[in-house]
Amino acid sequence: MPKQNAFYAxxxxxxxxxxxxxxxxxxxxxxxxKEIGKVxxxxxxxxxxxxxxxxDTSKESAKTIxxxxxxxxxAFGSCRYKLKSxxxxxxxxxxLIEVFKAHNIGYFFYNGGGDSADTxxxxxxxxxxMGYPIQAIHVPKTVDNDLPHTDCSPGFGSVAKxxxxxxxxxxxxxxxxxxxxxxxxxxxVMGRHAGWIAAAGGLARDSEDAPPHIIxxxxxxxxxxxxxxKVNRTVKKYGYCVVVASEGTQDKEGNFIADAGSKDxxxxxxxxxxxxxxxxxxxxxLGYKYHWAxxxxxxxxxxxxxxxxxxxxxxxxxxxxxxxxxxGKNAVMPCIVRKKSKRYSWSIGEAPLEEIANVEKxxxxxxxxxxxxxxxxxGFEYLSPLIQxxxxxxxxxxxxxxxxxxxxxxxxxxxxxxxx
Amino acid sequence: MPKQNAFYAxxxxxxxxxxxxxxxxxxxxxxxxKEIGKVxxxxxxxxxxxxxxxxDTSKESAKTIxxxxxxxxxAFGSCRYKLKSxxxxxxxxxxLIEVFKAHNIGYFFYNGGGDSADTxxxxxxxxxxMGYPIQAIHVPKTVDNDLPHTDCSPGFGSVAKxxxxxxxxxxxxxxxxxxxxxxxxxxxVMGRHAGWIAAAGGLARDSEDAPPHIIxxxxxxxxxxxxxxKVNRTVKKYGYCVVVASEGTQDKEGNFIADAGSKDxxxxxxxxxxxxxxxxxxxxxLGYKYHWAxxxxxxxxxxxxxxxxxxxxxxxxxxxxxxxxxxGKNAVMPCIVRKKSKRYSWSIGEAPLEEIANVEKxxxxxxxxxxxxxxxxxGFEYLSPLIQxxxxxxxxxxxxxxxxxxxxxxxxxxxxxxxx
Numbered sequence: 008m009p010k011q012n013a014f015y016a017x018x019x020x021x022x023x024x025x026x027x028x029x030x031x032x033x034x035x036x037x038x039x040x041k042e043i044g045k046v047x048x049x050x051x052x053x054x055x056x057x058x059x060x061x062x063d064t065s066k067e068s069a070k071t072i073x074x075x076x077x078x079x080x081x082a083f084g085s086c087r088y089k090l091k092s093x094x095x096x097x098x099x100x101x102x103l104i105e106v107f108k109a110h111n112i113g114y115f116f117y118n119g120g121g122d123s124a125d126t127x128x129x130x131x132x133x134x135x136x137m138g139y140p141i142q143a144i145h146v147p148k149t150v151d152n153d154l155p156h157t158d159c160s161p162g163f164g165s166v167a168k169x170x171x172x173x174x175x176x177x178x179x180x181x182x183x184x185x186x187x188x189x190x191x192x193x194x195x196v197m198g199r200h201a202g203w204i205a206a207a208g209g210l211a212r213d214s215e216d217a218p219p220h221i222i223x224x225x226x227x228x229x230x231x232x233x234x235x236x237k238v239n240r241t242v243k244k245y246g247y248c249v250v251v252a253s254e255g256t257q258d259k260e261g262n263f264i265a266d267a268g269s270k271d272x273x274x275x276x277x278x279x280x281x282x283x284x285x286x287x288x289x290x291x292x293l294g295y296k297y298h299w300a301x302x303x304x305x306x307x308x309x310x311x312x313x314x315x316x317x318x319x320x321x322x323x324x325x326x327x328x329x330x331x332x333x334x335g336k337n338a339v340m341p342c343i344v345r346k347k348s349k350r351y352s353w354s355i356g357e358a359p360l361e362e363i364a365n366v367e368k369x370x371x372x373x374x375x376x377x378x379x380x381x382x383x384x385x386g387f388e389y390l391s392p393l394i395q396x397x398x399x400x401x402x403x404x405x406x407x408x409x410x411x412x413x414x415x416x417x418x419x420x421x422x423x424x425x426x427x
Numbered sequence: 428m429p430k431q432n433a434f435y436a437x438x439x440x441x442x443x444x445x446x447x448x449x450x451x452x453x454x455x456x457x458x459x460x461k462e463i464g465k466v467x468x469x470x471x472x473x474x475x476x477x478x479x480x481x482x483d484t485s486k487e488s489a490k491t492i493x494x495x496x497x498x499x500x501x502a503f504g505s506c507r508y509k510l511k512s513x514x515x516x517x518x519x520x521x522x523l524i525e526v527f528k529a530h531n532i533g534y535f536f537y538n539g540g541g542d543s544a545d546t547x548x549x550x551x552x553x554x555x556x557m558g559y560p561i562q563a564i565h566v567p568k569t570v571d572n573d574l575p576h577t578d579c580s581p582g583f584g585s586v587a588k589x590x591x592x593x594x595x596x597x598x599x600x601x602x603x604x605x606x607x608x609x610x611x612x613x614x615x616v617m618g619r620h621a622g623w624i625a626a627a628g629g630l631a632r633d634s635e636d637a638p639p640h641i642i643x644x645x646x647x648x649x650x651x652x653x654x655x656x657k658v659n660r661t662v663k664k665y666g667y668c669v670v671v672a673s674e675g676t677q678d679k680e681g682n683f684i685a686d687a688g689s690k691d692x693x694x695x696x697x698x699x700x701x702x703x704x705x706x707x708x709x710x711x712x713l714g715y716k717y718h719w720a721x722x723x724x725x726x727x728x729x730x731x732x733x734x735x736x737x738x739x740x741x742x743x744x745x746x747x748x749x750x751x752x753x754x755g756k757n758a759v760m761p762c763i764v765r766k767k768s769k770r771y772s773w774s775i776g777e778a779p780l781e782e783i784a785n786v787e788k789x790x791x792x793x794x795x796x797x798x799x800x801x802x803x804x805x806g807f808e809y810l811s812p813l814i815q816x817x818x819x820x821x822x823x824x825x826x827x828x829x830x831x832x833x834x835x836x837x838x839x840x841x842x843x844x845x846x847x
Binding site for chain 1: 508
């Protein structure tokens with residue numbers, strides 16, 4: 008069989024290390040030129056395949072590809088676009104096959120989270136459903152850390168480190184001024200349904216009295232009276248109170264406490280504004296001076312303070328994806344396996360895509376303490392290894408130097424455009 | 428004359444390098460033990476002097492004092508408290524003299540911004556007004572960069588670096604997803620009356636099309652129609668638009684576009700919420716999907732990404748303050764002098780406090796481009812040297828290790844408490 012090309016695409020919300028996975032895929036493919044042809048990256052994810060907008064990564068220098076390892080965001084463009092089922096939109100699958108055929112694509116590497124795993128799974132079934140032989144491997148990525156099977160999701164460790172570092176730093180700021188100024192500080196972080204990111208704030212706490220004093224998890228129903236009582240007690244005891252609040256904080260009926268009203272392409276509610284909502288409660292009911300921050304994209308783009316462990320794992324799953332493909336595998340995802348040892352160590356495992364697509368891994372209840380306002384020892388022990396190590400990008404003129412791709416597009420071979 | 432002790436206090440909003448100035452003061456005093464006795468730090472700023480709550484810095488190890496150089500926030504506590512005039516509150520000045528006398532304090536080092544310089548000036552006049560001989564030296568500090576005389580204010584360079592780095596990183600994030608997701612991203616930064624911090628976002632821009640596409644300065648009256656037109660044109664041209672907005676963004680009547688209503692101890696309006704306000708405008712008028720972030724304390728506490736230049740300057744002004752005192756000076760402030768050379772270099776100068784107290788240095792209009800939505804070449808050339816160099820704190824277990832003081836209080840000698 009003549010060697011085939013590979014398609015690689017980034018999907019869903021980007022992270023500060025998804026390009027490290029791209030680097031792992033491309034470098035490993037380059038190291039196996041006998042088996043794999045070129046790696047074509049989808050311009051803006053799967054949409055790039057549908058539109059036949061393929062970026063020829065072979066036109067990028069080894070230096071540029073290596074620089075992807077320290078570059079945040081999706082260098083090839085990402086998208087929020089989920090393939091419909093074969094029954095609902097057969098035309099999309101026919102188009103994909105047309106494009107794959109036209110460019111001799113036999114490997115499909117999809118770098119995304121749970122929603123994207125569903126797309127990858129559908130592509131992996133193309134040989135069965137549409138008679139086009141392809142091997143589809145999912146490369147895990149999500150700041151939400153909600154992928155099942157894998158011990159953690161690449162992208163999470165770095166956002167966790169950002170949140171822990173920021174909580175520690177802002178906590179010192181508030182502590183130093185609380186006597187005459189701000190008494191309550193609220194940091195809003197990401198995490199729609201799972202409290203993993205908010206939980207990471209708890210890593211900043213190195214003593215009983217250290218911030219964060221309160222973490223609000225989506226898993227624990229928000230109880231306004233209980234929250235305000237805890238804030239008040241904390242201010243009385245320590246002089247100030249630092250709160251890390253998940254954007255997904257919700258009441259016991261499941262209503263988000265700050266619902267911006269709009270929805271994204273996957274039908275998820277667009278959130279934002281938990282911090283000001285909570286701050287207003289504190290001001291109205293307790294009268295304390297407050298400040299609040301919403302980290303938003305800063306947290307998932309902060310490559311400058313990425314976790315070295317996370318970077319290594321992101322690279323490793325990209326590398327493993329290519330190795331899996333070379334081993335003839337299909338419909339699988341490399342995952343991170345935590346070894347049972349005292350000192351943290353990990354290896355790469357393998358999980359079937361069927362058990363990953365659209366499944367959200369929630370945070371175990373025992374990672375949260377009894378009161379529900381902080382992480383437990385078990386939670387700390389799970390989270391702490393994931394933020395270990397610094398992996399600073401190179402700086403020039405005071406600013407991080409991130410990869411700039413040439414983005415040479417592969418010549419289109421199909422006459423028909425495809426409307427996405 | 429027997430040697431006298433020194434009083435050091437931190438005042439106003441803290442920064443990620445104010446402790447580097449404290450380190451400069453204390454280490455330099457320790458190096459001049461023949462002339463200066465102990466350095467007593469005010470617990471929570473000048474309030475510590477009024478309450479006779481003095482922290483004996485001689486009880487801290489050399490290692491701990493050295494660690495202040497890489498520790499953000501005010502390690503001894505800061506305050507927002509301005510001495511009234513002698514006529515309005517003579518009792519405060521009498522109390523200060525009582526405390527200074529009781530603890531043999533002849534040097535007063537006050538680490539703060541323009542409001543604090545006013546307090547320092549009043550203390551410097553105590554020999555004249557109240558017959559108590561004291562030398563008062565102001566140590567410049569403010570993230571707002573609005574102190575006159577000095578080329579820049581220690582604390583600003585690091586917040587500038589944080590804002591520039593964050594803008595670059597978040598900009599890449601938005602660019603990579605704009606095809607199917609967020610088109611407009613707004614980062615709100617500090618800067619009540621001067622746009623220095625917002626301007627620093629402009630350093631992220633390394634090409635015509637790179638973010639930030641729009642900077643909103645307090646100096647340029649906000650014109651909603653013009654703003655929305657620029658946003659729309661940018662999205663049409665580049666696919667996305669990144670906005671860095673100063674919290675002090677105001678219309679031509681001088682009304683802040685987001686006024687939270689409350690005021691701080693200095694009578695300044697407490698701001699917040701410019702980003703969501705702008706985002707709502709964009710959504711309502713243009714219909715684009717948006718995201719917004721409010722960096723708040725994160726920006727001024729982010730010691731992990733401090734500017735090495737800023738850290739050096741913060742240390743140098745602390746050191747110089749002690750040297751000024753030893754040279755018999757009073758009512759002055761060491762300042763940063765930019766040398767007239769092609770390659771950036773600086774030295775320490777001296778400025779009279781009278782010309783600093785309560786004076787705000789605005790950003791020159793020529794630092795902003797003609798259209799008013801970005802910095803000019805002159806602005807870039809002024810700002811760029813201030814963010815040069817990285818000065819990472821030590822990390823342990825994935826987190827920065829910041830100084831922890833023992834805070835041994837000096838035994839009180841006065842019987843009467845003083846109510847602040």
